[in-house]
Amino acid sequence: MRSEKLHFALQACEEGGVDFDDVAALLMATDEDGGAIRAGAEEVLLRYCGSKVRFRGLVEFSNVCRCDCFYCGIRAGNREVQRYTLGREEIVEAALWCAEQGYGSVVLQSGERRDEEFIRLTESCVREIKERSRSARLPRGVGITLCVGEQTRETYARFFAAGAHRYLLRIETTSPELFAKIHPPRQSLESRIQCLRDLRETGFQVGTGVMIGLPGQTAADLARDILFFREMDMDMIGMGPFIAHRQTPLGKQIKDDPEGKRRILDLSLRMIAVTRLVLRDVNIAATTALQAMHPLGREMGLRHGANVIMPQATPVRVRRNYQPYEGKPCMDESVTQCRGCLVERIKGLGRELSADDWGDSAHAICRINRKI
Ligand code: SAM
Numbered sequence: 001m002r003s004e005k006l007h008f009a010l011q012a013c014e015e016g017g018v019d020f021d022d023v024a025a026l027l028m029a030t031d032e033d034g035g036a037i038r039a040g041a042e043e044v045l046l047r048y049c050g051s052k053v054r055f056r057g058l059v060e061f062s063n064v065c066r067c068d069c070f071y072c073g074i075r076a077g078n079r080e081v082q083r084y085t086l087g088r089e090e091i092v093e094a095a096l097w098c099a100e101q102g103y104g105s106v107v108l109q110s111g112e113r114r115d116e117e118f119i120r121l122t123e124s125c126v127r128e129i130k131e132r133s134r135s136a137r138l139p140r141g142v143g144i145t146l147c148v149g150e151q152t153r154e155t156y157a158r159f160f161a162a163g164a165h166r167y168l169l170r171i172e173t174t175s176p177e178l179f180a181k182i183h184p185p186r187q188s189l190e191s192r193i194q195c196l197r198d199l200r201e202t203g204f205q206v207g208t209g210v211m212i213g214l215p216g217q218t219a220a221d222l223a224r225d226i227l228f229f230r231e232m233d234m235d236m237i238g239m240g241p242f243i244a245h246r247q248t249p250l251g252k253q254i255k256d257d258p259e260g261k262r263r264i265l266d267l268s269l270r271m272i273a274v275t276r277l278v279l280r281d282v283n284i285a286a287t288t289a290l291q292a293m294h295p296l297g298r299e300m301g302l303r304h305g306a307n308v309i310m311p312q313a314t315p316v317r318v319r320r321n322y323q324p325y326e327g328k329p330c331m332d333e334s335v336t337q338c339r340g341c342l343v344e345r346i347k348g349l350g351r352e353l354s355a356d357d358w359g360d361s362a363h364a365i366c367r368i369n370r371k372i
Helices: 004-015 020-028 031-049 088-100 116-133 153-162 176-182 189-202 219-231 249-253 258-279 288-293 297-303 335-348 362-371
Strands: 052-055 057-062 105-110 143-147 166-168 205-208 236-241 283-286 352-354
Touching: 004 020, 004 031, 004 258, 020 219, 020 258, 031 258, 057 088, 088 105, 088 116, 105 116, 105 166, 116 143, 116 153, 153 189, 166 236, 176 189, 189 205, 219 258, 236 258, 236 288, 258 283, 258 288, 258 297, 283 297, 288 297, 297 335, 335 352
Parallel strands: 052 352, 057 105, 105 143, 143 166, 166 205, 205 236, 236 283
Antiparallel strands: none
């Protein structure tokens, strides 16, 4: 039996007038009410975005990072990681393989660097991938999303001019207190928000997201995160559970707690569902971190309103060195195995793969059309 509060919150989503209390009520609803929230999110997904799942081949091209985020396994301060940066040819080949597979889009992700050598490498890879991936199937070339952290406006403009058209930069949390607890003082929430604005003004379709289950994070924090996504008019959302990494300051403080992990997985799925209900037409990723929590985590994400999956396309020889959190799945499977496995999983859900398509969010398409 639905509670009255839940009933009004779902109605507010339907009418597009959701406020903080509604979002908090949806996030905190009981497991019993969780079924109605999940089903509502799936219905909204099908109505606004259709049933297709968009693939983005993920190429983690460097784990060198200038940042020292207290939660991240590839933070600069972790001396136990073997650092790598793939060469231009290897990055381009990995992306072209994705295009041949019909992925339609790739994500180039790395640790954060702002030196000219890195910027030039990224820029030249984007340019070459674009040029070489143009074909009858993909006349505009493969869609390129970048996820290489905070950069200057000028750098964003160079990346956009080279041909990247989407950019992911997670805000991690919108709570100023929590942000300050999980980052060193030289990294700031204000600077991330400014980067999101700069990206949008540069012309990118912009995505952000948060980690779920951070120590000290409350449901109210998460409710404000969702309202922030809406206020910033984001096109894409990528969220996932926080998973401890023992070689980080935050990970060292976390004790193994299977029950706690289950709660974080449930909350992550609830966040996806509620984000879908509130934002409706954005793209939402079923992130790999969900699968680190549960073997069927990504399928669960898709059933809670997600519509994007990022199959591994990073060369196996370096994949183990790119672990922001522990237990990252798909470490040894070849890129072909990763593809086959995901296609089967998607079919099993009665959904289909969107092939040879950039797979921009309905939200971005409407926003761009409004401007024309
Ligand atoms: N440098 C790029 C950036 O800052 O956007 C991308 C690399 S960074 C490793 C990608 C994301 O990994 C982060 O935005 C963060 O949300 C996630 N991440 C890092 N450590 C994590 C952890 N312990 N658990 C879950 N996600 C984590």
